[in-house]
Amino acid sequence: MSHEKIRLLIVDDEVRFIETLSRRLGLRDFDVTAVTSPKEALRTAERQEFDLAIVDLKMPEMSGERLLEILKQRAPLIEVVMLTGHGSIDSAVTCTKLGAFCYLQKPCETDELMRVLREAYQKRVETRVRADVERMGELARIATEQSPLAALRRLRELEKQGS
């Protein structure tokens, strides 16, 4: 898994901006998918899994906050970085509560953005590992403590949860 590219979703209504940004991040070994509207983002996220997302705050159709909320509901492990033209303390607090990893202001320096993305990915990996470890422990417990039939039932439940 560590040799795979980091899958990144960029959502922003500025076409020129996402085109350039996605190309640059592509150069830095990201697997970038860029979309220009929140609805398109949701559709894309339904089809494929992402490690990270960069989301603009002010967009037609739907606000960045709302998109963040939905993304986190659907895939709690995704780490979302908010990137906005004009941030306010109110919206930063809201986004943090909704589970955003970081709140950045445009234009953002490359080093800063890369650092944040690395940290976000780090966090995602750690969370994933922790979840895996917990799952292994659970499996072990099921295997040792329960009847084979009950163990099979529990396993199926776990499988459901994990997906």
Add this chain to the structure above:
Amino acid sequence: MENRIDADQVAPPIVRPMAAHDPGYYDQLRRRMRWRLLFAYCAPLAILALFFHVQYSVTLRERIYSHLRSLAENQRNTADLFVQERVANLRNAFHPDSLSIPPRNGHLDPLLAELRRASPAFVDVGVFDPDGNLLAYAGPYSYLRGRDYSGEMWYRQLVERDYVVSDVYLGFRSKPHFIVAVRRTVSRGGSDSTWVMRASVDPDKFGEFVGSSAILDGANAYIVNTQGQSQTASLEGHPELEVGPLPWRTASTSVAELEIGGQRYLRAIAWLTVNDWALVVQVPASQAYAPMRRARAALLGMMALTLAFIVGVVQRSTRKLVARLEAAHETQRSLTLHLFNAAKLASVGEIAAGVAHEINNPLAIVYEEAALMTDLLDPSFGQAMDTAELRERLGAIKEAALRGRDITRKLLAFSRQDEPQLAPVQLERIVERVLEVKDVDLRTSNVEVHKELAPQLPEFVASANQLEQVLLNLVNNARDAIGRNGRITLRTRVENGCVQLDIEDTGRGMTPEVLSKVFFPFFTTKGVGKGTGLGLSISYGIIKSMGGRIEVQSRAGHGTTFTLFFPLPRPTPAEAAREEAHSDVA
């Protein structure tokens, strides 16, 4: 439930933008104030002065009349007394103790001497027999002796009376005189006969006596008979003293003012008791009224002095007051201007968030393009860039920079802090400009803007700058009321001689309580630091100062509509006729 109010109904205090008064205004104010104050001070003074003057004149005139009356009566009494004394003198002289009948020649001389001792006015004395012949005489006209007087009027009058005083006449001696005569009945041998004694009196002496007790400066006192002929001095050369035939005697003394030969005189007439003679005292009115004239001059002088003083005080205080008013106006004007600019900056501040977003977006593009070019130049990435791509990327940077410039330009145009300038404005252009500024904010909040602008809206005179401020305020409020996802409708129309503009939103609306307070200064439902509470209050002031009106209707949970009314100038009859003709052709 729909609630609708006219801002004027709730009568909020008006924070009105003030235009500077032109310099003539204060001059005019000063003039008007000066005249009013002068009138207020002087009118009662003048009325009072006039009242006292009239009162004083009337009193003084009455006093002068009564003075003249008592003067005439005094003189009349003197004259009466004089004549009565002469009659008494004559009675004494004709008494049997003094004179025996018939008198002998020479008997009368000592009698005349005695009479003249009593009064030098006696000229002569004579005694008439019962047939009316002058029997004895003493005096300068001895040729009168022996004449028959039985036909004379005065002699005949004696039949009925004890004594007679005649008018002045020339008589046989051809010299003016009047006579005093008394009778005496003598009984001799059983038959009575009537003897008469007569003395003539010099009217000049009588006149001296009447006029002697020097009466009044410039006054003349003389005695006239019922025909108005003078009995004391000749009136020749003094036409103003001519009295003319008098009406029959009156009990009281009359005083009259009359005009003779273009001059006014006061004349008092008092009737004597001894005879049908009247004593006349006449004095020129100018002389009589001299004290009144003096009093009037003094009053006028005082009035003039008081007036000068009042004018001075009024002039000074008016100048001071208007100067103070001018200063206060200026202060108020500059404070209001500051308040307006502050409120405007606050409303600009409300859109600043959107603007920052708008500026940072092109900046982000600039950054990313430059960073990409740096990446492509970095050999470690192993990428190359041809000139076409370079040109394209530089073009994007330039475009982003221009985008940023446009945004700042729009914002600056909006936050101009200048004096309101009145000019004909096109409402649709103002609507467009405000929507341009709010465009990104509205779009990113997913607020749809609906424009229902009437074609060919008539222009009206207003300050475009202030109107933009009002509209920006209302659009800001509409957007805040909506939050996200909603619609703002801007609708214009001409109705009832007004250009009307609706700003309708699909926001959360207002309760009647909130609605009744929205136009009050510092009332806000926005959070601390988000709204000043001045926007609507100042918008109300601006619209009021344009002669317009604001109405608002709201339904909690459904939205709010603000309607602005701008009255159009009434067309002159000529314009109306032209317009009608035009529409007929159309």
